[in-house]
C-alpha cells in the first residue's frame with residue numbers, strides 16, 4: 001500500500017518549526033512497515049525548504065527514508081501547492097479520533113494489509129502512467145472491436 005505519513009505530531013511531538021521529541025516507536029514501526037511489509041511510505045508534511053530538510057535528516061539519522069516526499073512518486077514535482085497525496089492510508093495526528101499509539105498503528109496496518117500486495121507489482125503495473133486514461137480515439141477503437149467481436 002501507499003501510506004502517507006505526517007511528521008509533526010505524528011513522528012515527533014508537535015513543536016513546529018522545531019523538531020519535537022520522538023514519539024515512541026514511530027520510526028521503528030515505519031521502518032518495519034517499509035522493510036518487512038513492503039509498503040511505500042510518502043512523507044506528507046507542510047514543511048518546506050530548510051524545515052523539510054531538517055525533518056528528512058532527522059528521519060534519515062534513524063535509518064528512515066521515504067519513497068517520496070510531498071509527491072505521489074519520486075519524480076513528481078507538485079511544487080508547494082498543498083495537493084492531497086493519493087495514498088491508500090494516511091497516518092496523521094489530525095485523524096478524526098486522534099492518532100493511536102504506534103504499536104496499535106502497526107497492528108492495524110498489518111492486519112488490514114492485503115497478502116497479495118507486492119511493491120514490485122505495484123510499481124510495474126499499477127503506477128501513475130498505467131492509470132492515465134487512454135486517448136479517446138483508442139478507447140473508441142477498442143469499444144468498436146468489442147462490438148464487432150460480438151455475435152448477435
Ligand SMILES: [Mg+2]
Pocket residue numbers: 006007008009010092093094
Ligand atoms: Mg501533524
